[in-house]
Amino acid sequence: MSHEQARLRLKTWIFAGVVVFSNVFGNFFLKRGMPPALARPIEYITVLFHPWATLGVLLLIVWLMSRMTLLSWADLSYVLPVTSVGYVLVAVAGKVLLNEQITMKRWTGIGLIVAGVALVSGGSAPQTAHPRPKTAGAGP
């Protein structure tokens, strides 16, 4: 059972990393490709074909698929806090890449998010009470 737990935990960490990075960079490129205003409804579609926005959308598709894969074994109440480490990544990327100031208030917020993620990821297994579907073939 401990081998099974270690396997799940490793898989969870890998996919949580993909979920976080694809979300952060997907949103970053999407924002970069967005014009200041969307005047007509058709522009909500055409804006998605701006090169930066397209890259953003592709990354968000990766985000969707990796999140669905992660949720196929991990609890929602585990995935939500753990993947919120993306907010920290956005703040740090703003400082490193765009030279934005990180105020005391933001550092406090970063600290709280990191503490929350540590509590959830360190204090509970990714999966609690999943009823295993009877039809799933390759079980252990």
Added chain:
Amino acid sequence: MKWLLIGIIVASTTAGEVLQAAGMRRHGEIRDFRPGAIGRALTVLVRNRFVIAALAAMAVSFFAYLGLLTIAELSFAVPVTAITYVLETVLAKYILKEHVNWLRWAGASLVICGVALVSL
């Protein structure tokens, strides 16, 4: 207009993510990552009613968010959407029947406060 969009975003994100979790749980753990197996999993998932409903709700949320970004600052949009964390954790307990122990409640609460501080 701003608050209407926020209401739509919060409701559709919450519904979409809970439905996504419910659909993927019904599917069961994905273990095989070879291309053929992924293709087979996708053909099963596109017929999963929960997954279809989740994708529809998330599409609504995505376009409403694009709309919000054109009339509001990111620093306003992000903290307000943190409310979905509260709603989804509650729904995870009562609808998805997950065991949300006190560590998860505490962690989710810290994250919500943190998101608000980082973005406000």
